[in-house]
Amino acid sequence: MADALLQVEGLHVTARNAEGETVTIVRDVGFALARGEVLALIGESGSGKTTIALSLLGYARPGCRIAGGRIQLGETEILSLSAGELRDIRGRRVAYVAQSAAAAFNPSRRIMDQVVEAAMIHGTASRAEAESEAVELFRALALPEPFRIGARYPHQVSGGQLQRLMAAMALIARPDLVILDEPTTALDVTTQIEVLRAFKNVVRQRGTTAVYVSHDLAVVAQMADRIIVLRDGQMREEGPTPQILDAPAHPYTQSLLAAAAPRPRAPGSLPEAAPPVLRVEGLTAGYGPADAGGMPLIPVLRDVGFEIRRGAALGVIGESGCGKSTLARVVAGLLPMARGSMRLGEEALPPDIARRTPDQLRRVQLVFQSADTALNPSRTVAQILGRPATFFHGARGAERDRRVAHLLELVRLPKGLADRLPGELSGGQKQRVNLARALAAEPELILCDEVTSALDTVVGAAILDLMDELRRELGLATMFISHDLHTVRAVCDEVMVLYAGQRVELGAGSAMAEAPWHPYTDLLVASVPELRPGWLEQTAAPRTPEAPASRRSACAFFPRCPVAIPGICDRDPPPLRALAKGSEILCHREEAELLQMLPSRKEALV
Numbered sequence: 001m002a003d004a005l006l007q008v009e010g011l012h013v014t015a016r017n018a019e020g021e022t023v024t025i026v027r028d029v030g031f032a033l034a035r036g037e038v039l040a041l042i043g044e045s046g047s048g049k050t051t052i053a054l055s056l057l058g059y060a061r062p063g064c065r066i067a068g069g070r071i072q073l074g075e076t077e078i079l080s081l082s083a084g085e086l087r088d089i090r091g092r093r094v095a096y097v098a099q100s101a102a103a104a105f106n107p108s109r110r111i112m113d114q115v116v117e118a119a120m121i122h123g124t125a126s127r128a129e130a131e132s133e134a135v136e137l138f139r140a141l142a143l144p145e146p147f148r149i150g151a152r153y154p155h156q157v158s159g160g161q162l163q164r165l166m167a168a169m170a171l172i173a174r175p176d177l178v179i180l181d182e183p184t185t186a187l188d189v190t191t192q193i194e195v196l197r198a199f200k201n202v203v204r205q206r207g208t209t210a211v212y213v214s215h216d217l218a219v220v221a222q223m224a225d226r227i228i229v230l231r232d233g234q235m236r237e238e239g240p241t242p243q244i245l246d247a248p249a250h251p252y253t254q255s256l257l258a259a260a261a262p263r264p265r266a267p268g269s270l271p272e273a274a275p276p277v278l279r280v281e282g283l284t285a286g287y288g289p290a291d292a293g294g295m296p297l298i299p300v301l302r303d304v305g306f307e308i309r310r311g312a313a314l315g316v317i318g319e320s321g322c323g324k325s326t327l328a329r330v331v332a333g334l335l336p337m338a339r340g341s342m343r344l345g346e347e348a349l350p351p352d353i354a355r356r357t358p359d360q361l362r363r364v365q366l367v368f369q370s371a372d373t374a375l376n377p378s379r380t381v382a383q384i385l386g387r388p389a390t391f392f393h394g395a396r397g398a399e400r401d402r403r404v405a406h407l408l409e410l411v412r413l414p415k416g417l418a419d420r421l422p423g424e425l426s427g428g429q430k431q432r433v434n435l436a437r438a439l440a441a442e443p444e445l446i447l448c449d450e451v452t453s454a455l456d457t458v459v460g461a462a463i464l465d466l467m468d469e470l471r472r473e474l475g476l477a478t479m480f481i482s483h484d485l486h487t488v489r490a491v492c493d494e495v496m497v498l499y500a501g502q503r504v505e506l507g508a509g510s511a512m513a514e515a516p517w518h519p520y521t522d523l524l525v526a527s528v529p530e531l532r533p534g535w536l537e538q539t540a541a542p543r544t545p546e547a548p549a550s551r552r553s554a555c556a557f558f559p560r561c562p563v564a565i566p567g568i569c570d571r572d573p574p575p576l577r578a579l580a581k582g583s584e585i586l587c588h589r590e591e592a593e594l595l596q597m598l599p600s601r602k603e604a605l606v
Contacts, residue, residue: 002365004032005209006056011069013060014235025064025358026051026233033177036207040224040241042256044456045427048233049213056211057094058086059522091118095170099182101162104169105154112150115169124173137168140205141198159320160191164198171202178203180223182214185452188319188483191526196222196529196536215456217260218529222536229253259461260531262602269446271331275345276307277444277477278331278364283340286332294339300326301501303340307496308445313471313478315488315509317524318498324481327498328447331479332366340593345444362392363436369450375422375506381408381433382418388440407436412466435467445477452487460578464491485512485524490589497521500556507583516594519561555588563589563597 002344013026028046033039041049049062058078060066071078073093081089090096095118098104105114115137116130125133131150137320140434154162164182173524180199183430184192202224203210212223220227220241227244229237231254237250248254283304288297301323308314316324329335331342332498333353342349350356368374375384382404389395389403405415411432422430431451438446448467452460468491471478482488488495489512505518517525530537555561558569565588574586587594 005035005037005074006033007070008032008052008056009070011052011071012067013048013055013064014067015064024067024233026055029069029230029233031228031233031235031498032213033209034293034294035209037226038203038210038211038212038349040220040227041230042214042217042220042227043230044215044256044307044458046232047230049215049230051233052230053096053181053211053213056179057090057096057178059090066495088122091170091175092122092124092173092174095173095175095178097167097170097178097180097183098316099185101159101166102154104166105162107154109153110150111152111165114167115150115172118169118173122173130172133172134168134396137171137202138204139167141165141168142194142201143158143168143198158191160187160195163326164188164196167202171206171208173263174206176209178208178210178527179213180210182215183218184219185214189318189485189524192219193529193536195554199223200536216529217245217256217457217530221533222529229256245531245533254299256457257531259457272311274311276343277310277345278479279307279343279351280331281305281341282553283327283330283337285326285335285340287335290338293416299338299501299508301337301498302328303355304498304501304503305340306496306503306506308477308479310444310477311471311475312494313480313492315478315487315492315495316481316498317483317488317495317516319430319483322498324483324498325449326501328449328481329477330367331445332364332447333361334366358392362441363444364447365441365443365445366447367435367438367449367451369453371434372591375430376432377422380419380421381425383437384422384433385440386416388437392441403440407440410439410467410470426459427455431455431459431463435463435470439470439474442474445479446471447479447481449481450483451480452562453482453484460487466476467491484530489513497524502539502556502586504557504587505583505585507579507581511579511581511583514581516579516591516598517583518587519563519589519594519598520557522594522598523560539587555586563594565589 007433009504011026012024014022015025017023031039041052043049044195054061055066058070058081066079112131112134115134116127117550119125119130120127134150135146139147143149143161143164149157184195187195194440200384211242212220214220224241227239227241228235230251231252237244237248237253244253248257283301284295284299285301286296286299290296304327306314316327318324326335330337331358335353336351378544385404385407386400389400394402404418408415408418413432435486452463456464463489470476480488480492489509492509495507495509495512496503497520499520505521526539554571555569555574558564569588574588577585579585579591
């Protein structure tokens, strides 16, 4: 490409494995990128996406080495630069936006000081000029109070705002190339759409050249002009975004698209008479000391009720901060509830884990979101799985080894992995071990907190299929917490939607395909990206409130609701309504009104 800003030829990256052998992790990768073009690198975990992206900075992670190839940015040959020359181009000519904004910011420094730092270090602008540029970026990235937000500390803004501020930090020195590495993976769908819209707006305004790393094809469809599909460190397919999405040639690309497509839920086959494993009524919980009425200083959940039958799965969805993970912590006994009741089978379940019997501890197990932090890195898989087998069932020696082998078989892992450490496993394998550890207790109820959010599309789909098989095979009750509506609809018998700590909708998973929904559920449905370019531009921007509802007796969703009734919704608590499809919602609007006023999304989940 004669007018290419970036040219990559024959890129080779090697690493040392656990046995000390040199292995190739990126093989013969090459592409060209024109100025103002956005290229997406797509593939599952371990495909080489981030390794290639980091190579564009002249950087290889510890244990890795850029062993060959050529990377040319304009007239500069990146791989021939000295360490000092690389420091000079990083942040000035090539900028990097990482997945975790929280890890990129110093919590003890104000946001503006950190955003303008690259301009100060590289001398591209004076302090006053850099601050003026930062305010313009804040405005372009649709951040609230662009003149004031820089005075805040990182903990004083939301996750979505912090992600956009990290983009401002990357763009402040007006780099030639920006690398966006999974920048929306950890965000809920409504926050993600805001961030994507802001990113696309600023990329277009500035004619920015970008490499977008992701495993989410629907997100890439909104951002990229071209796509490179990677697997095992090799390029499998390359082409314009519409061509890759509409007519994929390689079987692996076809499998990625199949995994990304929404899966309609088959009708449930569980007997209605199956007894509840867990029944929760009037649950109120939060943090800080409680008042005389039992309300905590910082309430998170308010009057939440539901039940989960044996062999059934309840999906819990909602934005970050709605109370999903707090609910899992309360059921697990890690956070005592302030008011309400919980029953496990026929017996009351004490709110505090310290008051639960060993059998109650065994019967309720929690599977954490990140297997990387949940598994002890210094223990082998056999030790990790053997410990609960010994603790709950007294298994030792040959009996413990038999149980470990059975657990590995249950989660479809080879027995040979028993002697490996977590660091020697892939992301999907670690999550399977995480699940097997919970199964080792032989529980009745498993609480799964965002267990696929950090996994790529193919591996995440495999984990979901495995969990669905296990709960039917073992008769497990499951609470599946996620911010992905398609995910919970695919695997759950019932779906509960939380907003600001309240249950705003509860209904069968199959019913979530049918309008109407609660206006907030409707917003979640509309915010799930579709596998087609142009969807982002055609979707109305969600209403973001300046502040939450001022009075908790009113509808908490009032400031964001497109069908709110002033004088009623902002004053009176919404009634519980039963819809014809069997769902229940908290809303002042009648079912017929919702169908008439929110008609555009009737087929969004079909």
